Amino acid sequence: SVKGCIFDLDGVIVDTAKYHYLAWKRLAEELGFEFTIKDNERLKGVSRMKSLEILLEVGGLKFDDETKIKLAEKKNNWYVEYISKIDKSEILTGVEKFLISLRENGIKTALGSASKNAMIILNNLGIEKYFDAIIDGNKVKKAKPDPEVFLLAAKELNIDPKECVVFEDAEAGIEAAKNAGMYAIGVGSSDKLHDADKVILGFDAVNIDIINF
Numbered sequence: 001s002v003k004g005c006i007f008d009l010d011g012v013i014v015d016t017a018k019y020h021y022l023a024w025k026r027l028a029e030e031l032g033f034e035f036t037i038k039d040n041e042r043l044k045g046v047s048r049m050k051s052l053e054i055l056l057e058v059g060g061l062k063f064d065d066e067t068k069i070k071l072a073e074k075k076n077n078w079y080v081e082y083i084s085k086i087d088k089s090e091i092l093t094g095v096e097k098f099l100i101s102l103r104e105n106g107i108k109t110a111l112g113s114a115s116k117n118a119m120i121i122l123n124n125l126g127i128e129k130y131f132d133a134i135i136d137g138n139k140v141k142k143a144k145p146d147p148e149v150f151l152l153a154a155k156e157l158n159i160d161p162k163e164c165v166v167f168e169d170a171e172a173g174i175e176a177a178k179n180a181g182m183y184a185i186g187v188g189s190s191d192k193l194h195d196a197d198k199v200i201l202g203f204d205a206v207n208i209d210i211i212n213f
């Protein structure tokens with residue numbers, strides 16, 4: 001039976017993708033090219049440096065490693081500026097209620113995010129208290145679709161991966177969950193998340209029965 005639920009952050013709990021987009025777009029403009037909202041889709045669930053690689057590919061630009069680190073830092077400073085202003089009102093509909101009902105039913109909860117800024121976001125949303133374990137981009141070496149982030153979460157929760165359910169909005173994240181031997185629930189549209197075991201549109205009107213498989 002299911003003993004734990006692991007949540008991705010961006011796209012599942014909060015829509016930080018729009019702030020990532022604002023910051024990447026600003027960087028692209030500075031470098032002299034346009035970065036569209038459609039291009040931004042490719043960055044979802046992808047690590048910061050890999051995101052920069054994709055952005056530079058769109059702009060047809062090449063830089064040495066030192067410059068790339070500086071560019072990523074610049075983007076991150078802008079991003080942190082944006083997310084430092086977010087509050088509780090940005091939690092996606094139904095998420096808080098769902099986290100509370102998991103708690104009430106004795107299901108353990110963890111965060112499994114690629115973001116190195118996860119703590120600032122959780123604190124600003126005031127939902128840090130609902131998680132028994134928090135695994136973010138500072139704790140993992142291998143990016144999704146590698147299962148490391150979710151396996152670490154299961155380990156910290158002291159639960160067998162087979163008894164974990166993962167909620168993910170990105171294809172790479174669904175793959176990571178499957179690679180970890182976990183049940184994967186996609187959050188978003190089902191045509192994009194075809195490897196998920198089940199897909200939900202969001203947590204609005206979803207109850208705890210959704211985690212049973």
Ligand code: B16
Binds near residue numbers: 047116117
């Ligand atoms: P940072 P998630 C991911 O968060 C985002 O989806 C992705 O767009 C971002 O590049 C990545 O975090 C790294 O974020 O630059 O803040 O370390 O979906 O895994 O919660």
Ligand code: MG
Binds near residue numbers: 008010169
């Ligand atoms: Mg995500």
